[in-house]
Structure formats: structure tokens, C-alpha cells
Amino acid sequence: MATGIELIISTICNATFCEPVYDNPVLESHTSSNLHQYRDLIKELNGKHLKIGTYNNRPFSWVERGENGTLIGNGVSFVLVDILQKRFNFTYEVVVPQKNFEMGGAKPEDSLIGLVNNGQVDMAAAFLPKLTRFHEKVSFSYDLDEGIWVMMLKRPKESAAGSGLLAPFNSAVWYLILVAVLSYGPCITLLTKLRSRLVPDGEKYIPMSPSFWFVYGAFIKQGTNLAPDANTTRVLFTTWWIFIILLSAFYTANLTAFLTLSKFTLDIENPQDLYKKNYRWVSAEGGAVQYVVSSPNEVLYYLSRMISTGRAEFRSMTSLYDYLPLVNGGAVLVEERVGIDELMYGDYLRKAREGVAETDRCTYVIAPNFFMKKLRGFAYPKNSKLTGVFDSVLSYVLQAGIVDFLEHRDLPSTKICPLDLQSKDRQLLNSDLLMTYMIMFTGLAAAIAVFIGEVIVKRYIIKDSKSNKLKRKKTKFQKNPRFYNYDDSRPPPYDSIFGRSPKIKVNAATKTKIINGREYLVIDAANGDTRLIPVRTPSAFLYRLDR
Template identity: 60%
Template sequence: MKEINGKTLKVGTYNNTPLSGSFRENGSIVGLGVAFIVMDILSERFNFTYEIVEPKKNYELGGKTPEDSLIGLLNSSKIDMAAALIPTLLAYREKVSFSIDLDEGVWVMMLKRPKESAAGSGLLAPFNSFVWYLVLAAVLTFAPCITFFTRLRNKMIADDEGVLPLKPSFWFVYSAFLKQGTSLSPEANTTRVLFVTWWLFMILLSAFYTANLTAFLTLSKFTLAIEYPRDLYSKNYRWISAAGSSVEYTVKTEGEDLYYLSTMVANGRAKFLTVRNDLGFLDSVKRGAVLVKEQTVVDHLMYNDYISKKDVEESDRCTYVLAPNAFMKKQRAFAYPMGSQLKSLFDPTLTQIFQSGILEFLKRKDLPSTKICPLDLQSKDRKLRNSDLIMTYMVMGVGSGIAVAIFAAEIVFKRYISVKIHKDKKTKKTSRQSKKSRDYDDTRPPPYDSLFGKNSKFNVEDTRKKMINGREYYVFEMGSGGQRLIPVRAPSSFLYRSDK
């Protein structure tokens, strides 16, 4: 205390507002931020003044010369201490001496608020991809199951119920999937249980789907595509951070947990920018990049951006949003040159400041008590957008395309393939044609030729009349050898007039 009493210390810092920073006033550099509030407490208690020294490139570590970074200034003993919350990384500990841990730094990922939820489009949102795959598998496999069980039952039990072919079974499954009826009427109890099982399955599935779809379309809660650092790598998102920072060191150092992100630096998807003011990052974020920075810094960026948009509608003022999980967490502290006696002198006072919660208060004192621009904006007047219904347009397009493809296949089959088959069977068909004219399906209306003969024109004037049970009839000789009685005066007789 006697050695520094009345002396002037050289204190280094770098711009990382609101934690630390500086500005020029009347030709001298003035410190600001949380770090210099703590420095003022130390200065008053130990009766010393300080002179602020800034690194040339606003780096924590790096650069070609020691003057480019804060750690370089400390390691070369060109400053007495660093008034900044510096992460206590292993590479830093090899070059400088740290004070007690003052807080735990949390690095977060800030991105532009998306217009659409990452849960998917409106129609697919109620279920995740795995559930949709299982539903598709059920639709494709249940029809063969019905055909298989009915065939197996028909072989083991002799009764009147036959085998349900695959085609009608598939159309039953498809129509029930769309909550429609069916013309199939199973008689066996086994087949009826299969039908009821599928109907119950579709009733429950549609109930869950409808409820979840309603919730998705009416709530404003968003799901971000970026939740963890690994999402940056797996989804190949562009992201940025400060050059010469602890993030750059952690990503580029082999053996660190986030070293796998170094490949993104190599291919240009991750960049470390040199900026004097954190506002310089916002242009890149607006173009779709993800900013990785300390949470306190990001909170102030988001809040200041929100306050600046006074003439904008409330729903559009929250431009940015934070990922729900942290990028990384590191302990932070003040730093001194190796062997400095200031550590043992200042640590008891810094311990009291830390334990009293002054640092946590100072970091949040200019921010509101509520969460800034949360993921869920609690909006109750959400209207459906075109993006919510994009899947309906896709269904219409795909369905129309399939119908056109089937139509083209039918034309090819009936005009080319079936014609060739009919030519091969033409001789056989001619020999059996007279027999087929008499044998027809009783469940269908009789053909015209079986009643009046082929190419015959019925004329009432050429027939004879006959009285039967007091009613007059025309007697018409049919081509098959029988007679046809047609009432003369009944209103239905006009149906048989060729001129009508």
C-alpha cells in the first residue's frame, strides 16, 4: 500500500462495452464500464491514480507485436494491470497472472429473429419427422395385412367370405385415412376387427393432429433452428465473433471442446472481425450471420436497438433473438503481469466486491428487469400467413401431377398394350361371341342387343296388338326368339317410341 500510495498506475483495457471501454476527453483517455467502476473503488481505497493504455488492435491475445493485444501489454510489462473482465484461459495463464474469479462469463448466440418457426410448415408441424414416417409406413403396410389375413383365413376356414384383393384393401385404408366410408362389407369377425382397428387408429391420430395443428397455428412461440453450438456446424450457418477474443482462441486451439468449429473458419463460414464498436457486428447479423459474444454485451445491443425504434410497431421492434443455450462459459478476472504484487494487494478488496454482488448489479443496472425480446413475444393476435398453408399448395400440386401421370399411363396402356393383347385374342372372342350374348351378369341391366337384336330399330306400326287382362299391348318379336309386351295406353309406353 505504501509503494502505490500517491502513484500513477498504467492500466490497460479494451473496448467491450458495457464491461470495459474508454473514450477521449480533453486529450486524455477516460475509462468506462463495469471494470472502471471497480477501478475507482480500488483507486479511492489505496490512494492511487491510473493512466489508461489501449492496445492497437483491441485484441485480448494475438497480433504481430505485444502492443496489439491486452495480454501482450501485460506479458511485456508495459502496463501494471488490465482493467477488463478477461477469461482465465490456459493460454492466458501462461503469460499473465489473474486475480480471483470475479464472475462467470456466458457467451451466447444472437441472430436475426426469423419470420417462420423452425418447427416446419403448418400442415407438418403437429408431428415430427419420425412420426410422419411411421404413419406413412402404417398406410402402406396395413392394406397388405388385410389381404394376407383374409387369404390365410380363407385357406384355413371354409365359408362364403372370399379373399379381399390388394387393390380394394388399399383404397379402404386410403379412404379411411381421409375419414371417408367404404363399399366393402366384411362378413367374418376377423376382417371386421381389422377394419375397426384401422378406423380407431385414424380417429385417434386425426384427433391428436387436429389439436396440435390448432395450437401451432394460433400460438406465436417460435422454435429456432440454432439452439446449440453444434447446430452452427451441422446446419452450416454463418457466424461471426470478435477477432483476437477468447472465442477465437477456443475454436482454433486443438483439445478445446469447440475445436470442431475450426473447419468452419477454414472454409469461410466463420469469421472473426476487428471492430472498435460492437454496433459494427449488427450489419452482418441483419444479413443472416449469427453473432457470438458475451451475454451482457448482447443484451445491451438488443436493448439499445429496441429503444431506438420508437416509431415502429411493437411487434416489429424486436429484431434480434437469442438462442436458448449458451455457446460457452468461462470464468473471468482482472489480470496482472507475472510476479506482480498488485494481485495480493487487490484480491481481498475484489473478494468483498464479488461477494457483495456489486458486479452482477453493475452489469444489469442499465437493463430492464424483464427479459429483453424473448423468443415468445406473447402475441395473441397471430394471423395465418401464406407460409403456414404452403403445404396445402404442395399437396394440390403433387396430387395433380400424380393424376396426370396416371392418366398418361392409362393412355399408353389402353392404346398400345391392350390393343396388342386384344388382337391376339380376337379369334377366340369371335367363336364365343354368340354364347356371351345370352350369358350376361344378372346384377347389371340387360344389354340392348339382348332385348331388341343387334342394330334393330323398333317401330310400333309393324307390330300386332293383343288384349291381356283388359289392357292392350304391342307384341314385339325379339331377336332371341321370345316376345316383348309393351303397354299401349300406359304413360310408360312413350318410353318405347322410337320417334320420341
């Protein structure tokens, strides 16, 4: 049994240039005849010249032209090719498709899969997704990684949570609250009217208008002049008050949390949002996204309807940076996660060199949920002998974590421009108080409309005629009958409590008297009573003095 150090050395040697040493699982899995055939393939591959196809897909693969005009492959794919080259001692030349497509085009030379399918290259050194349509044309290598396609969009200035005043509750809660406010008033009127008929104790029912204003007043924590005596009505009032108290407590707590620890949210969070909200989005032409969306067997096939309406576009660009003008114009870019990370990181560094403020460098943001996931690997022609030979080495490289390291070696360890920038201060914006402005203007408009309605109704529809007023007749038991028509909710008139003050004549002989430090006029009334009238106090104006 090999030790741990021996296993590490065996892994490195099997993936590079050493002969099989210690225990080799790949060789042990072969039978004696297959092992002989495997060794023959290694000898046949020794010194052979291969044509390796690739395409521009940073950071996994891209091509540069050398001094003598030859194409030089770069990226993670060609680091793996160099490992295979040292292990099996072959030479190669790089071939690229004419249109930088993964699949498709008018002729096979337009795409990488077309080159492999027609045998124009011996293998494709690129991270190609293992789609069903690709399996029909080529053979794939050992799984190198799982590609994650994400959605990148321009960072919005405001959170999709909306106005600060509406943030504590979602739309469904606000609608239910509105229904409760509009329906509870009629419920009070209905139940009190039903009670007044079934329980004839003299208490009248509460009409619709007072019920509505009680519900509305309690909703904004105002008092009421209604004083029901019946227990049924009191329970109705108490129920509504308890509901408002709890609702206000939840709203206040959530509003405080939103304004202090607000989480930034996007309008686009998953592929369904692209379709439901009809967002314009773009991706690479001839890529995996185009064929996944166009395939009826895929889950994302429903997005193909957006292609016919022009809301989804597939464009061929030489670099991901060419998509930025479209993203700045409001489009959503759908691409592989590592490529998007390098794009955002490069844009961040460029703005840092230009002296852009720290808070303005993260122009773009990635949606929290992925667009799709697909396993990826190298591609070979059907029935190619290279598959089994190269997979034995690629499996060791993958298990050692080399592929994952190569993919992220040029990226920082921290998350690039996260959704929540974790700003230390949270200042209120106009967007947070937008609802207050709307309420103010809506209230003013409603008051003006009610005022106009009252003027029209009272001046032109209801004609006040003196002839229609009831004339009260005097009786022989009343010399000066008085009728006081006033609202019970207001303080009663002074005369209704103390009676009408007799006419009091004040002359130079009128005496003054100080009682408890306050000056009073001592007046002899016509009926023989003596009155004390405070002098130079507000209550003195209640008396009518005839000078």
C-alpha cells in the same frame, strides 16, 4: 459479535476508504506475519502511480480521449478501479493495446494479455475470461462474474417448425405413418390369402389393389365397399380404423394448438446447429471465442473445422454495431450476453425514434441456448503483489451485488426482444397452408401422369380386338337372353329388378285415374295386364311409351 447494521457498515468501509473496523474476515484470515506484510503493501501502494491496461468491450470497459489527449477509462471495470483507488489512494493512467485483442497478434503490444505478460502494465482492468492459455501468461483476480456468450441472428419471418399442416408431428412420426400406410395393405392381402388356404370356408382373399384403397380411404375417413365375413379380416379392418381415429384426434388437437398458440422456434438453438447446418457465424478477432474454438482441450474444438472452410470468421471491429451488416446478411454473431443485450436495446430505441412500427422493431433475436460460459476477472502480471491486496476489496464488492448491478444498470428489467413476441392475434399465413397447395398440385400431377399411362397402356399396349371377345351363344330355353355385367358396388339396372317393360301403346282413348292425389295412366298391356303409369313425375321416364 457484530450486529447486522455493523456488518453492512463494515462491508462499505472495507470496499471504500475506511480503516478496518469491527470484524474483517480478510484480516482475520492472515497470520500475524502476513498481516504485517499486508499492511506494508497497503502503505507501499499509497500514492503510487499505476499503469492500467484495458480494451474496448462495452459495457465492461472502453476508452475515451479527454481534452488534453489523455485516455479516460469507462465502464464497469473502471467503476471498480475507482473504488480501489479511493480505498488505497493511488493514481493511474490508461494504456490500450494496438489491435484491441484480448490475446494474440504479431507482437505483445497488440493484445491486452500481451501487455500484462510483458510487464508493460501493472494490471488489466477488463473482464477477461479465465482460459487455460491465459493462465500460462498472467494471474487472475477474484472471480468477478461468469460470462455467457450467446448467438444473435436476424429474426426469421417464419418459425423453424415448418408448415402448419406438418407442425403437429415431427419428422419421425410422419415417416412412421407413411410406413404404416404403405405396409398395412400388403399385410391385409397376405393374412387373408393365408387364411383362405388354411380355412377353406369359401371366402376369398382380398387382392392388393382393394387392400391398398381400403387403407388409403380409411386414412382420409372414407368408406369402403368391402364387406368381409371372416372374423380375422374384420379384426384387421377394425384395428386400422381405431388407429386412424386416434391418429386423427391427436393431429386435430395439435394442429389447433399450433395455429392458436404457436411457439416461435429458431433453426439455430445451440452451437451444434452451427456445425450440423453449416451456418456462417462471426465473432471478435483475438477474443475468447477464437481461442476456445482453436484449443484442442476445449469442448467446442469441433467448430475449428468451420474456420478452414470459411464458414467461421473472426473480425476486429471498433463497435458491436459494425457487425450488424453481417448479421443482416445471414451470419450469426457470437458475443457476450450483456454486450448483445445493449446492442439489441440500442437498435430497438433507434427504430423507435425513427417511427418504425412496434412489430418491426425487434429485428434480431438470441438463440435459446448459450454458446459457452467462462469465469472472468482482472489480470495481473505473474507474481504481482496487487492480487492479494485488490482481491480483498473486490470480494466485498461482488458479494454486495454491485458488479451485477453495474452490468445491467443501463438495460431494462424486461427481456429485450424475446424469442416469442407474444402477439395477441394469430392469423394464418401462406406458409401455414403451403402443404395444402403442394398436395393439390401433386395430386393434379399424379392424375395427369396416371391418365397418360392409361392412354398408353390401353391404346398402344393392350389392343382391343373384337375377334378376342367371347361370344355368348343363345340356348333354346332363352328367346332373348340378357347378361348383366355390372359392378356390385353400384345400384343394379332397373330392368334386372322389374324385367323388361312391354311395349305400351298410348292413344286418345287411354284413360287416366287419380289415386291418392296422383295422376296415373291406365294402360292395357298386350299380355292382358293393366298397368298404372305415373304422369309428369321423374319415374315416368322409366317407361318407354310409343306415341
